[in-house]
Amino acid sequence: MYQTVADLIAAAERQHQPLWRLVLDQEMEYSKQPEAAIMERMRGQLQVMEEAARKGAAGVQSPTGLSGGDAAKIKRYRENGGGLAGDTMLWAIQNAIATNEVNAAMGVICATPTAGSSGTIPGTLFSLDQRFHYTDDEKVHFLLTAGGFGMITANNAMIAGATGGCQAEVGSASAMAAAAAVEINGGTPRQSAEAFAMAMSNLLGLVCDPVAGLVELPCVKRNVAGAVNALAAADMALAGISNRIPADEVIDAMRRIGKQMPASLRETGRGGIATTPTALKMKIRIFGEDVTNEDDGAVK
Structure with missing residues (x-):
């Protein structure tokens, strides 16, 4: 298993293999499943994403x-x-x-890497697909590359808003999408790492403050920021721009920021946007509660 982004990039360069191939080989070794079975499972996940995007766009x-x-x-x-x-x-x-609205409507989505950040990777991939018309296998390769970076992030930091804020959810998803966007469009493994680092750096410190504790406001639109940020980071990397700070150090910075973040800003709904007067009125309407926030004193 690749422990760091540096390990993954070094292996890709040494073996002259694309990142998705290394991630697929690792999954084959870990799961003890043949390549065909893993690819079929990934195509199923891709279909879930495509259906969620279609359903959400219909309303x-x-x-x-x-x-x-x-x-x-x-x-x-x-x-x-x-x-x-x-x-x-x-x-x-x-x-x-569309994807996050389907999630909020109790529909079926693919967590990438979480349900709360499930729109960022489809938003990035499917927008590029409209222009470049990838094959299904190419789209699966995108997901494999994104997943490889996500696994490293999860193992060295966190991917849940409850432990690291929204930087750990949408921030991680955005970085994963950026890395995969570079590779699917002909970039080098090192450029993928640069895109990952830039995308994650841009969203460090992003808090998780869901209104009424539900994954709707401001979560849905934060996935838009994640997708747009991924596209920008990918373009910068493909242009030859470096983040200067290596991807693994950015992951560690995210981990440290997450640990320093107060509980009120980690998915508890007790700080930030969740404790604005309008948000508290929404919570009362939904749950019938009279709410006073003990962290910042906000009231209905």
């Missing part, structure tokens, strides 16, 4: 009413010629929102 609503319908709005906006930053960006926004 879904969460039981609480805190989220839903926004992916359909972006879809209409895009189809009517809207967009300040081009079609790729709009597709990223649409697919990221």
Whole structure:
């Protein structure tokens, strides 16, 4: 098992293999399954992602009413010629929102690496697919590369908002997506590592402050930030820009920041956006509670 990003990149360069191949070989060794079985399982996960993106774009609503319908709005906006930053960006926004709206509506998604960050990787991959028209195998390779970086992150830091804030969820997903976006578009393993490091660096310190403790506000739209950030980091890496700070050191910085982050900003719904007056009114409407926040004194 590759313990660090540096180990993974060194192996890819030494063996003259793409990152996805090394991750697949590692999974074969770990799971004791043949390549065909793993690829078939990954295609199934890809299909789940594609279906969630389609379903969300058609319009879904969460039981609480805190989220839903926004992916359909972006879809209409895009189809009517809207967009300040081009079609790729709009597709990223649409697919990221769509996936997380399906999650909030109790639909089926693929956690990448968590349910709360499940829109970032599909948002990135499917926006690029609209332009470059990848094969299914290429899209699976994207997921394998992303997963390899995610495994290293999970083993050396954290990927859950409850332990490290949203930097650990959307931040990790964004970095994973950036690394995979570089590889699928012809970048080198080292450029993938640079993209990963830049994407994660950009989101360090991002807190997890879900309104009413539910993975809806501001979570859905933070996945948009994750997808857009991944695209920007991938482009910078492909242009030859370096993060200067190595990926493994960025992962460790994320770990240390997560440990320093107060519990009120780690998925408890007791700080940040979750304790604004409007958010507390939403919580009362949903749960029928009169809420006073003991961390910052916010009241309904």
